[in-house]
Amino acid sequence: MREAGDAATGREVLLQFDKVCSGYGLGQVLFDVSLRVNKGEVVSLMGRNGMGKTTLIRTAMGMLVPRDGQVSFAERRLNGMAMHRVAALGLGWVPEGRFIFPSLSVEENLMATASNRRGSTQPWTLERIYELFPRLHERRRNGGGQLSGGEQQMLTIGRALMTNPRLLILDEATEGLAPKIRQEIWQTLAAIKGTGQSILVVDKDVRALARLADRHYMIEKGCIAWQGDSTALLADAQLAKRYVGI
Numbered sequence: 001m002r003e004a005g006d007a008a009t010g011r012e013v014l015l016q017f018d019k020v021c022s023g024y025g026l027g028q029v030l031f032d033v034s035l036r037v038n039k040g041e042v043v044s045l046m047g048r049n050g051m052g053k054t055t056l057i058r059t060a061m062g063m064l065v066p067r068d069g070q071v072s073f074a075e076r077r078l079n080g081m082a083m084h085r086v087a088a089l090g091l092g093w094v095p096e097g098r099f100i101f102p103s104l105s106v107e108e109n110l111m112a113t114a115s116n117r118r119g120s121t122q123p124w125t126l127e128r129i130y131e132l133f134p135r136l137h138e139r140r141r142n143g144g145g146q147l148s149g150g151e152q153q154m155l156t157i158g159r160a161l162m163t164n165p166r167l168l169i170l171d172e173a174t175e176g177l178a179p180k181i182r183q184e185i186w187q188t189l190a191a192i193k194g195t196g197q198s199i200l201v202v203d204k205d206v207r208a209l210a211r212l213a214d215r216h217y218m219i220e221k222g223c224i225a226w227q228g229d230s231t232a233l234l235a236d237a238q239l240a241k242r243y244v245g246i
């Protein structure tokens with residue numbers, strides 16, 4: 001029998017990796033990766049380029065089938081489950097690179113993914129997304145292709161929220177953005193956290209992640225090399241240097 005909750009905190013476990021090995025063709029990228037995101041938690045995943053962060057997310061989302069170990073979500077085994085079924089279980093993914101529909105307006109982009117399949121009592125709606133991102137409200141009639149990089153990122157996050165995910169997964173959401181916009185995105189993520197949304201966030205901004213997330217994982221060459229809370233992360237400056245390179 002698997003446990004219904006996290007033994008240490010009693011919280012419901014959403015995403016769980018248990019000794020997962022995964023990769024592409026013959027090339028193995030993840031080695032015995034164990035990781036957990038509980039309900040209501042914000043968890044970060046950090047690491048240098050090419051260490052396996054995106055591969056881990058692709059494995060969670062069903063794009064890659066683990067060759068060993070187990071991936072589960074809210075007690076359901078995900079190994080080999082089709083991507084659309086994984087998404088229907090409540091994993092909302094903001095991929096690296098901001099995929100939006102350029103020919104649709106901002107509002108149409110948001111409505112394209114809208115659903116509340118699991119009957120959330122306080123679902124994300126257009127109004128709530130516009131409250132979170134006033135800039136998207138201003139630009140609601142503009143085409144997706146006319147937006148700045150920062151606005152596109154806001155739209156990608158808004159679109160993922162419109163699926164009312166149980167877990168929001170963000171891959172490098174602040175990459176390539178101007179400092180002011182990055183700061184805006186971090187503030188918005190804090191507001192999203194304030195609603196009780198569970199989030200797994202991949203990024204390299206250790207200070208921002210220490211403020212936002214409850215727990216952290218560092219990945220090195222496909223292995224979880226360190227894990228801990230924000231106090232432990234900030235107490236050792238060598239961690240960021242060694243595992244994130246800053």
Ligand SMILES: Nc1ncnc2c1ncn2[C@@H]1O[C@H](COP(=O)(O)OP(=O)(O)OP(=O)(O)O)[C@@H](O)[C@H]1O
Nearest residue numbers: 024027029047048049050051052053054055056096
């Ligand atoms: N589609 C693919 N086919 C084969 N190998 C891949 C593929 N995508 C990534 N890899 C390899 O897997 C390894 C891990 O890449 P991954 O994208 O998971 O790293 P990452 O930590 O997300 O890095 P980054 O910050 O650069 O996105 C790298 O060696 C990369 O070359």
